[in-house]
Amino acid sequence: MSETQTAPRTDRRTAILDAAEQQFAAHGYDGVTLRNIAREAGVDLALPNYYFGPKRDLFDAVLMRRAEILNAARLQQLDDCLRTAGSAPKVEAIIRAFLRPLLTGDHVTEQGWKNYYALIAYVNNSPEWGGKLMTQFFDPVIQKFIDALRLAMPEVEDRDIYWAYHCLSGALTLTFAQTGRIDTLSNGLCKSSDLADAYEHMVRFTTAGFESFRAQKKK
């Protein structure tokens, strides 16, 4: 009763972005048609093309919109963490700075952000775009986190740090995907929609994972 009319008539542009975000997240790039997006956004078929050009450019626009917000929030958290910790930051603090802007706070309850996260999961696991797009949008920030981790555990080899980050990134990506798989697997004990719960468990799990590389190399 409020959905159809709440976006009165102004800013069809963001209505298109929202609809595209939701559709792309749910069905992937090729699983979505422009007619689909237009219908969901309540606009004419030709309008997406008018604003964003071809379909592929619309997809990029959706990705870019929130990427900058996330990057800024993450950098802010990392700066705070490094400033208070000086030259010896704790691994757990860095991981929290990495995950907190994504999984805690008011915005995670908004459906738009959940859609965006699912879209990120889709992109990150797609061999077609996973490499290029994620690198393009997020790697500069991630490199700073890697640097911080190196500072936190200087005795650990770079290779181990990168593989550990790989594990962290995978766990985060699956959390984003929101497939509801852990719900059925755990018989309802865990809810994939409960990002705060996921946050606490991921912090604990991945912190221990990183720390484990402090010991000597091979068994």
Added chain:
Amino acid sequence: MSETQTAPRTDRRTAILDAAEQQFAAHGYDGVTLRNIAREAGVDLALPNYYFGPKRDLFDAVLMRRAEILNAARLQQLDDCLRTAGSAPKVEAIIRAFLRPLLTGDHVTEQGWKNYYALIAYVNNSPEWGGKLMTQFFDPVIQKFIDALRLAMPEVEDRDIYWAYHCLSGALTLTFAQTGRIDTLSNGLCKSSDLADAYEHMVRFTTAGFESFRAQKKK
């Protein structure tokens, strides 16, 4: 010079499965056309439908083909692990039984298996099928691994075990995706195609992650 003729004329059926596997893994379900698959398999457009019925059934057939092989290998490893360890299995041994059949051995060098893994990554992160398909194909086996983990760390709550498995599954999924992201991120130090290397790092990381839940609940 050998590709076009090596599959002489017999078993067009598996040629179609192979081509579909590779194409679906590379571009997703909707990103692939039957004409694409037929051309890649070197068969007529109508043949996939003749053998497998509609497109969706072909997709399921591709998924099913290797799922049973993996499930059998995993159960075998888990049985060995539990038999030698008696009633007190070690977490690391269980995780190795979980990952070894996937990431080590001769078959991982075959392109067919790599394609299948990428396809699994695609399915597992797709909100559309992630829940249902993975549950259908792999959950019975995974439940047995969860049981073994419960046996290995009886003082840990079920919720923590499921979330930890979630992290393990995410790391594995990203490994399967083979996006080459860790390659560029690490400047070539790590290779996403080196599954043996990924195996060792994942075992260490996730074992520590599971063990971390042995301590008291909250900080």
Added chain:
DNA sequence: AGCCGTATTCAACACTTGTTGAATTTACGT
């Protein structure tokens, strides 16, 4: 009011999609 640039609609284009039924070829037991 009248004008003009922007926003929006409409209709249609050329092309690709999955699927199918009829026609043709192949393989094989008799």
Added chain:
DNA sequence: ACGTAAATTCAACAAGTGTTGAATACGGCT
């Protein structure tokens, strides 16, 4: 060699695809 069922090809269908140019409506300016 013949006949039969399976395997394979061919051609075509109806439906849906992204994109676009012309036509219309809108909103703010003098």
